[in-house]
Amino acid sequence: MIRYALSCENDHGFEAWFGSSADYDDQAARGLVECPFCASRQVAKQIMAPAVAGTKRSAPDPETAKKVQAMMMEAAGQVRAHVEANFDNVGDAFAREARAIHEGKSEERGIYGHATPAEVRALKEDGVPCAPLPPAPIDPKKAN
DSSP states (O other): OEEEEEEETTOOEEEEEESSHHHHHHHHHTTOOOOTTTOOOOEEEOOOOOOOOOSSOOOOOHHHHHHHHHHHHHHHHHHHHHHHHHSEEEETTHHHHHHHHHTTSSOOOOEEEOOOHHHHHHHHHTTOOOOOOOOOOOOTTTOO
């Protein structure tokens, strides 16, 4: 497996894993590599340092791992809270409303809601920007 740092024509940076460098070249040539932010298929590799594996494998400190996980969950919760407080919840009409906004048929504004995987694929294929909302925080009383 190989990980590449990639960027699209709109300067969105992201990473992707491929079975080999030949797999990347093949998929890119067939237009199968796309930006997760804007769905652009004009993607190129960024310059990056190679990952060199050491001879010793060290386990992460469990306390540090817990702190990092808590920090990431907190950040995701803040993103979700911001969206819920400042964007319009359009419920199951998300795909229809996102497309209308993109086409200029509805007022430009931030929205969130629900869409099926097929609706999300269609939006991305048509260049309509959308991204999943971080999950709601887990109630500590219901956690394992």
